[in-house]
Amino acid sequence: MKALTPLRFFARVLPFAIFFAAVMILCPLAGRVPVEISKALDLSIPRNLNSDYTLLFMLRIPRILLAALTGSALAMAGAAFQALLRNPLAEPYTLGVSSGAALGAVLAIKLGLDISFLSFSAIPLFAFAGSLGAMGLIYLLARGRSGLPASILLLSGVTISFFFSAMILFIHYMADFTENSQMIRWTMGGLDIVGYNSLAGLLPLWIIGAAALMVLAPSLNVLSFGATMASAKGVDVPKTQKATFVFASMITGAVVSAAGPIGFVGLIVPHALRFITGPDMRVLVPASAFAGAGFLALCDTAARVILPSVEIPVGVLTAMIGGPFFCVLLFRYKKRWGGGD
Amino acid sequence: MGKPDASLKLEQVSFAYRNKDVLDGLSVRVRDGEMAGIVGPNGSGKSTMLKIMAGMLRPRSGKVKLFDKALSEYKRREAARFIAYVPQDLSIAFGYTAGDFVLMGRRPHHGALPFESAADAELARRAMTETDTDALSDRLLTELSGGERQRVVIAAALAQQPSIMLLDEPTAALDLRYQIQIHSILRRLNRENSITVAVVTHDLNMAALFFPRVIVLSKGRIVADGHPWEILTPELIEEVYRVHVDFTKRPGGAPIITPGIVAEGEK
Numbered sequence: 001m002k003a004l005t006p007l008r009f010f011a012r013v014l015p016f017a018i019f020f021a022a023v024m025i026l027c028p029l030a031g032r033v034p035v036e037i038s039k040a041l042d043l044s045i046p047r048n049l050n051s052d053y054t055l056l057f058m059l060r061i062p063r064i065l066l067a068a069l070t071g072s073a074l075a076m077a078g079a080a081f082q083a084l085l086r087n088p089l090a091e092p093y094t095l096g097v098s099s100g101a102a103l104g105a106v107l108a109i110k111l112g113l114d115i116s117f118l119s120f121s122a123i124p125l126f127a128f129a130g131s132l133g134a135m136g137l138i139y140l141l142a143r144g145r146s147g148l149p150a151s152i153l154l155l156s157g158v159t160i161s162f163f164f165s166a167m168i169l170f171i172h173y174m175a176d177f178t179e180n181s182q183m184i185r186w187t188m189g190g191l192d193i194v195g196y197n198s199l200a201g202l203l204p205l206w207i208i209g210a211a212a213l214m215v216l217a218p219s220l221n222v223l224s225f226g227a228t229m230a231s232a233k234g235v236d237v238p239k240t241q242k243a244t245f246v247f248a249s250m251i252t253g254a255v256v257s258a259a260g261p262i263g264f265v266g267l268i269v270p271h272a273l274r275f276i277t278g279p280d281m282r283v284l285v286p287a288s289a290f291a292g293a294g295f296l297a298l299c300d301t302a303a304r305v306i307l308p309s310v311e312i313p314v315g316v317l318t319a320m321i322g323g324p325f326f327c328v329l330l331f332r333y334k335k336r337w338g339g340g341d
Numbered sequence: 342m343g344k345p346d347a348s349l350k351l352e353q354v355s356f357a358y359r360n361k362d363v364l365d366g367l368s369v370r371v372r373d374g375e376m377a378g379i380v381g382p383n384g385s386g387k388s389t390m391l392k393i394m395a396g397m398l399r400p401r402s403g404k405v406k407l408f409d410k411a412l413s414e415y416k417r418r419e420a421a422r423f424i425a426y427v428p429q430d431l432s433i434a435f436g437y438t439a440g441d442f443v444l445m446g447r448r449p450h451h452g453a454l455p456f457e458s459a460a461d462a463e464l465a466r467r468a469m470t471e472t473d474t475d476a477l478s479d480r481l482l483t484e485l486s487g488g489e490r491q492r493v494v495i496a497a498a499l500a501q502q503p504s505i506m507l508l509d510e511p512t513a514a515l516d517l518r519y520q521i522q523i524h525s526i527l528r529r530l531n532r533e534n535s536i537t538v539a540v541v542t543h544d545l546n547m548a549a550l551f552f553p554r555v556i557v558l559s560k561g562r563i564v565a566d567g568h569p570w571e572i573l574t575p576e577l578i579e580e581v582y583r584v585h586v587d588f589t590k591r592p593g594g595a596p597i598i599t600p601g602i603v604a605e606g607e608k
Contacts, residue, residue: 001440001469001478003462004455086434218455222445224435228428231397233501234421234449279435282455 004282012283016273016290023294024068027301028060032308035060058195065199067191067300067314068293069206070259071269073251075292078266079273079284080213080248083220084241085150088274091267092252095157095245099164100134101127101256106171106183123186124198124257131253134160139245146227147238148245189260189315191300198258209251210289216244217281224279264318265296268326275329295322348373348505348537349394349424354403356389356561363389365561366403371505376531376538378548378569381558382582387541388429388509390558394539395426395507407505421449425498427508431490433482439493440478443469446500468499471534472526488519495526505537506530513543520544524551545598549573557581570594 002008029035033055039045040052047053077092085094092098104126113122141156142148172180193199219240222230227237252266269292270284277283296314299321303314349371356364363386371377371394379387392398393405396412405412407423415423425446446468447461469475472492477485485493491511498506508527512520528551531538542548548555549569557565557572559581565572573596575588585601 001444001462001466003444003457003459003465005458006454006456009456083435086432088435214455215453218448218451221437221441222448224437225442226428226432228397228426229431231417232395232421232426232428233445233497234418236417274435278441279437280441 004280009283012277013286013290016287016294020068020290020294023297024064027064027297028056030301030305031055031060032305062193062196062199063191063300064297065196066193066202066259067297069199069202070191070255070262071265071296072289072293073206073209073255074262074266074296075269075288076210076213076285077248077252078292079270079281079288080216080220080244081266082270083224083281084148084244084248085154086224086226087150087154088271089267090154092248092256093261093263093266094161095138095153095249096134096159096161096164097131097138097249097252098256098261099161099168100137101131101253102187102261103164103168103171104128104130104133104257105186105260106168106175109179109182109186110171110175112179127257128253130164131249131256134164135246135249135253138249139242143242145238147241149227149241153241153245185313186260187315188313189262191259191262191296191314192311193258202254202258205254206251209247209254210285212243212247213285214282216240216247217285220244220281221279260315262296262315262318264315264322265292268322269295272326272329275332348375348408349539350404350406350409351390351394351400352404352406354390354393354400354405356386356393356398356400363561364393364400367561367563368403369556369563369566371537371539373504374531374535374537375554376528376552377540377554377556378552379539379541379556379558380543380545380548385558385581386561387558391426391507391509391539391541395424396420397426418449421501421503423503424505424507425501425503427494427498427506427511429509429513431482431494436481436483438479438481439474439485439489439496440465440469442482442493443474443478443497443500446497449501464502465496465500468496469493471499471530472496473522487514488516488522491515491519491523492526495523499530503536505539508538508540510541510543512547520547527551545569545573545578546596549595549598570596573598 035056036052040056074092081090081092081094082088105123108122108126138156138160142153172183175183219235222233222235223240231237270288273284273287273291277287299317300314302321303312303317306312351367351369354364354367367390379391381387389398393400399413407415412420443465444457444461447457447465469478472495474492474496477489477493482490512523515523524547527538530536552569555569555572556563564581565577575586578586578598587599587601589597591597
């Protein structure tokens with residue numbers, strides 16, 4: 001019997017925090033063009049003439065921070081959706097939040113919108129609106145007197161997802177070649193940003209979502225044994241289900257709008273961590289945040305440097321790197337998993 | 342504050358699923374320290390009654406009172422400090438160990454922080470000792486046998502430090518030995534830890550052996566309520582279950598109820 005005392009909690013999360021810190025320190029140094037740190041930090045050179053400064057602080061670090069926020073949000077949301085839906089195959093995109101975002105994005109591309117709001121351009125704005133729209137639709141469809149029952153939530157989410165996908169295909173079909181390739185590139189996901197504007201928009205949503213999921217974590221442990229058992233153990237089931245759905249969807253929508261639907265992270269990171277730390281959501285949520293952040297930042301750095309001439313879309317690399325790694329974990333720990341039949 | 346006159350009280354409780362009436366103006370009082378069995382045919386409303394007692398379902402009309410205060414006025418978390426409800430089955434989605442699960446019984450007592458203390462661990466350990474599940478602590482729930490799993494679920498309920506335990510057919514899937522074991526554990530918890538126990542069961546013989554009080558439900562009403570040796574008469578059973586039974590008494594007085602049919606090989 002191992003009670004989760006604060007000390008034990010920190011001890012179990014610490015390795016993932018160290019992994020994250022190491023990635024955050026090392027990744028900005030990697031790149032096809034070498035950066036001289038001393039020159040980047042040299043204040044005597046005017047900033048607009050200091051190419052090392054621009055490369056490090058305006059390109060690489062924002063990009064790595066976006067990767068970290070995105071990876072951690074997707075991994076946390078994945079862990080939460082898996083517990084909420086009581087299904088280890090659930091992920092942040094299962095319920096159509098990303099389809100909503102994609103619909104918004106392709107719509108913005110097709111309409112060629114050139115508007116911006118608080119320095120956000122049309123595509124992320126439309127994508128975020130789309131994800132919120134999908135979230136609202138699913139919520140209204142699945143809501144019942146006793147909360148959001150897992151099976152109905154899953155069915156509503158998958159239905160909405162299919163519906164939005166059909167509309168996306170329709171827009172693809174109506175779009176010309178340039179628009180289409182832009183749309184396809186968006187769905188591959190990308191973390192290349194300049195400066196800190198979109199990070200500043202993302203961070204508050206990330207903080208609210210992460211804090212909410214941490215608070216919900218102990219209730220989600222019990223909820224994975226079903227609504228009745230959770231209620232018997234004092235969990236306010238309707239409130240827990242609704243809050244989990246809303247906050248996990250919100251952070252998913254936020255990062256997908258900024259980075260596109262980067263796959264695999266939200267499914268595999270929490271899954272892999274369950275093998276390592278066990279299923280306790282109180283550990284799994286923060287561990288997913290660190291590991292997801294580190295994993296995506298690492299993948300994106302690989303995407304930047306692995307080929308000498310071109311960058312690979314990071315969404316392609318996550319599965320190419322993560323897949324074999326997960327196979328090793330699956331092989332080693334499958335006996336310990338014990339997820340029923 | 343006056344001493345509460347009953348642990349748990351249903352007053353004129355009615356309930357319906359869609360348009361099908363399940364409970365019909367049912368009133369019952371489970372007193373502090375009692376150990377009661379609730380029996381009745383399938384569909385008689387006994388599980389529904391237990392769920393209403395546990396606050397898992399709200400009655401359509403009537404009142405449910407815990408210590409003379411309406412159960413609906415308790416927050417879920419507060420209610421779970423007094424009442425431990427054990428549902429019929431446990432569905433397991435992830436690889437939690439038995440020890441993890443028993444510790445979840447401490448959840449209603451926690452504040453905003455998600456951590457457990459050494460005291461929580463000690464209470465969970467004691468609950469596992471009481472139910473003879475110490476050795477299962479690090480095993481996965483999915484690896485346990487039905488009897489082991491049921492004892493772990495009872496341990497988790499016990500870790501809630503409840504005044505009242507409500508169990509829905511806790512021995513339905515268990516063999517004879519485990520049926521006796523679970524009932525013996527419940528009796529010990531009732532006597533030594535003075536926990537009020539109410540159990541929904543189909544086993545009339547086990548009810549007659551272990552429960553000083555048996556409540557018989559039929560079509561959403563209570564048709565008999567009292568000591569099983571007095572109320573479990575052949576007439577009542579035949580009327581309620583609509584089967585013929587053979588009825589004998591053990592030397593001590595407890596009834597033995599068997600189906601009144603010709604057995605294989607009998608003439």
